[in-house]
Amino acid sequence: MSLTNYVRVVERTSIPSSAVLLFGMPDVGLVGVIAASHMISELKLEEVAYIDTDLLPPMIVLHKGTPHMPLRIFGNKELLLAVSEVALPANAIHRIMRSLVEWGEQKNVNIVVSIGGIPTPNRQEINEPKVFAIASNPQLVQWLEGKIEWQGRKLDKPFEILREGYMVGPYALVLQYCMQRNIPAVGLLAQAFYNYPDPHAAAMVLKELSRVIAVEIDVSQLIEKGEEIRLKARDIMKRTERELSKMRKAQEYDIPLYV
Amino acid sequence: MTFERRRRSIFELISEYMRAIEEEIEEQLREFFVDHPSWNPRTCTLEPLCNVFITPDEVVITADLPYAEKDTIEVKPLNDNLFEIKAKLKRKICFEDLGITHQEGEFSTFYCQVRVPVAVEKEERKISFKNGILEVRLPRKKKYEIKIE
Numbered sequence: 387m388s389l390t391n392y393v394r395v396v397e398r399t400s401i402p403s404s405a406v407l408l409f410g411m412p413d414v415g416l417v418g419v420i421a422a423s424h425m426i427s428e429l430k431l432e433e434v435a436y437i438d439t440d441l442l443p444p445m446i447v448l449h450k451g452t453p454h455m456p457l458r459i460f461g462n463k464e465l466l467l468a469v470s471e472v473a474l475p476a477n478a479i480h481r482i483m484r485s486l487v488e489w490g491e492q493k494n495v496n497i498v499v500s501i502g503g504i505p506t507p508n509r510q511e512i513n514e515p516k517v518f519a520i521a522s523n524p525q526l527v528q529w530l531e532g533k534i535e536w537q538g539r540k541l542d543k544p545f546e547i548l549r550e551g552y553m554v555g556p557y558a559l560v561l562q563y564c565m566q567r568n569i570p571a572v573g574l575l576a577q578a579f580y581n582y583p584d585p586h587a588a589a590m591v592l593k594e595l596s597r598v599i600a601v602e603i604d605v606s607q608l609i610e611k612g613e614e615i616r617l618k619a620r621d622i623m624k625r626t627e628r629e630l631s632k633m634r635k636a637q638e639y640d641i642p643l644y645v
Numbered sequence: 646m647t648f649e650r651r652r653r654s655i656f657e658l659i660s661e662y663m664r665a666i667e668e669e670i671e672e673q674l675r676e677f678f679v680d681h682p683s684w685n686p687r688t689c690t691l692e693p694l695c696n697v698f699i700t701p702d703e704v705v706i707t708a709d710l711p712y713a714e715k716d717t718i719e720v721k722p723l724n725d726n727l728f729e730i731k732a733k734l735k736r737k738i739c740f741e742d743l744g745i746t747h748q749e750g751e752f753s754t755f756y757c758q759v760r761v762p763v764a765v766e767k768e769e770r771k772i773s774f775k776n777g778i779l780e781v782r783l784p785r786k787k788k789y790e791i792k793i794e
Binding site (some may be wrong): 614 | 696711743778
């Protein structure tokens with residue numbers, strides 16, 4: 387192990403094979419982090435691993451008086467959920483996300499699902515944010531469209547696919563590394579505020595997630611606690627926004643030229 | 646001994662300057678907007694998240710104001726390009742409500758000052774508050790027009 391720029395996943399319990407690996411990373415509207423945090427409490431997920439790295443700021447997070455790593459993996463027998471309590475530094479994101487995907491590959495995960503938001507300029511005018519889906523291969527896109535079966539399952543209702551555009555940030559890398567390694571990966575992105583915490587978008591993503599991984603998650607508490615979450619999440623949102631701007635996140639508004 | 650001095654193109658120089666300026670701006674932003682607490686127990690205020698968008702016709706300021714009491718929201722120009730946003734919370738929030746037990750203090754108001762980088766008609770502002778988001782629309786000043794011959 388090199389003494390600098392290392393990323394290692396330290397397992398605290400035995401990790402199930404063929405699980406679903408979910409990512410709830412700080413991104414627009416903190417949708418992924420808010421959704422992940424709600425999943426952890428609703429499904430009573432336990433910490434199964436943490437990420438030891440010198441690429442994050444020198445910090446720990448205190449919960450109930452004990453220190454925890456800011457980037458951890460929670461789980462049960464079927465699910466693994468990677469979540470970060472700090473904004474991921476733009477210059478560290480490649481190595482961190484690559485290590486997490488590689489770890490998932492070692493654990494032979496069945497599918498990788500990223501949950502997050504897509505910046506929507508007129509978000510305050512939208513009462514029910516739409517959720518768009520993306521996938522790492524054409525077969526999965528067809529599955530998400532409800533056209534074919536995948537692993538013996540067919541969706542009753544199609545997802546709206548994010549067909550053209552740019553993706554920037556942690557989920558762009560998850561998709562890239564999964565595609566390169568032939569790991570099935572899906573992303574669910576709700577219309578969200580760019581830099582305001584968006585619990586409503588997180589609730590919409592969780593509702594749609596239950597169709598992909600067949601796990602029911604009650605979101606009523608999440609909607610009820612929306613204002614409290616928005617108040618608490620101001621600081622991490624501010625820091626995340628700063629890192630997103632370094633990643634040129636605003637490119638997601640750009641119209642691509644197909645060549 | 647020969648020295649080969651590669652002349653840098655104007656584009657390289659501009660890109661280098663732009664990078665330096667960006668780094669400087671980022672540093673300033675970090676100092677002013679990030680690296681200070683978002684709360685002030687002395688004034689009992691919380692700092693909301695804010696945004697400023699500039700379009701060709703107007704400047705749109707938004708602020709995320711969870712728990713804000715709609716009727717108490719005030720948007721006041723302090724001068725031509727500085728606006729003050731104030732809103733009372735529906736209830737007092739203390740550190741314990743935010744999960745913090747090692748700090749003392751309670752907060753009753755959102756407060757921030759927002760700088761607008763272009764000239765605006767400050768008296769013609771339109772204010773709305775929907776789903777906890779404050780929106781202030783300010784028409785841009787049309788100081789002069791360039792006639793096309």
